[in-house]
Amino acid sequence: MSGNDRTPDLTSAPTPAPTPAPVTVLGLGSMGRALAEAFVDAGHPTTVWNRTPARAAPLVARGADHAGSVAAAVEASPLVVTCLTTFDDTRSALEPAAAALSGRALVTLNSGSPAGARALAAWATGHGARFLAGAVKNVPAAVGAPDTLLYYGGDRTVFDEYETTLRVLGGDTVHLGAETDLAALYEMAVGAMLLPALVGFFQGAAAVQARGLEAASMVRFAGKWLDMIKSLLPVYAREIDSGDYGDAASSVNLFLAGAAHDAELTTETHVDSAWLAPLHDLVRRAVAAGHGEHSIAALTEVLRMPERTA
Missing domain, CATH: 1.10.1040.10 (N-(1-d-carboxylethyl)-l-norvaline Dehydrogenase; domain 2)
Structure with a gap:
């Protein structure tokens, strides 16, 4: 056998990078826009929706897809991240898409009380969603930075499955525990x-x-x-x-x-x-x-x- 007839060493072949997970962002205020931008910039196929459609235009120009309805937005991705003002606002926005939540991971990043988090979790899981409630502990401009803190409470399987995706939003990403209201509790305790x-x-x-x-x-x-x-x-x-x-x-x-x-x-x-x-x-x-x-x-x-x- 000549020196050129060597069998390739496949064990040293590089492992292909995982394909970025598709994600939907609902709510495009200053924080929601920053979240969507971080996902787009990290290569995640990103679908966005907002009650005021004009707010989606800069993100579409950046590479995001704009859904014409909240139901279409939810159906577009296995991971749905909401960034509306309160838990009640989140539920109100999702009501028309309730049937599409089944089997999807729903991650909320909004303000509200622990009781509000528990109520939304019960509603979402009642429609078949896997639920994780979180909080961004910084300003929109800091989204995506290595030291930006986000913490979550709720379904650990959602966190484990999408941790790499969620870490795009901030390098200091923490799962507090299985209780769905933990992020809201710490948000209010620290925010005081x-x-x-x-x-x-x-x-x-x-x-x-x-x-x-x-x-x-x-x-x-x-x-x-x-x-x-x-x-x-x-x-x-x-x-x-x-x-x-x-x-x-x-x-x-x-x-x-x-x-x-x-x-x-x-x-x-x-x-x-x-x-x-x-x-x-x-x-x-x-x-x-x-x-x-x-x-x-x-x-x-x-x-x-x-x-x-x-």
Whole structure:
């Protein structure tokens, strides 16, 4: 046998890349459009639908298919991703396509309560869909980035089958568990921090401007402050989980003393700080409950409402 008569070594042949799964995106607001763009850019055959058809035009120009009806959109793909405002909005949009849901994977990415997620899951699975409810924990411009977080709760088989597809939307993709309301629970639990933090920044910006300074001048320092708060979260979480608030780096009494400073700043800058009144009341309630010298994390105990008896 000559040197040129070798049998090809098929074991070293490259494994062909999997074909990107077809996906349908329902809802083309700023976030829905970003989701669809990410799927198209990753090579997934993407069908889109929106109540206002004109919103589909930029995506069609990019390579997406536009379905003329929600039923046609659902029928186009085994994986249907919805990005409407609430769970009720999602159900309302899907009602005309209910019969087409059977056997398809339905992934919702919208806001709403855990109860809303459970209700939609019951409706969708009642029509034969496999259900996964998720949340995008970033702005539309961050969709597709390696560190963008999305988490999901619900049917693990859907997550396992489409994990590669879903990871196109963000590199930090997590399945929280089989309960269909887990993403909504964490969305609201984590999201509860947003408005107080933003209003705090807005109040500070108004106070700085009252001195003739620009709000932009405090951005660097506010960022450092948020970094410090972030570093404390594991400490507070351990205190809350253990119920031991005795090692107080920042006590409830310390925060109570700060309430007077807020009042003085309001008088000086004429910036309304009335939004802080319920927070100050919470601190006073914690002191009254015996938590004055405890860590500020003890406010968690005051926030717990007693279970209602039948």
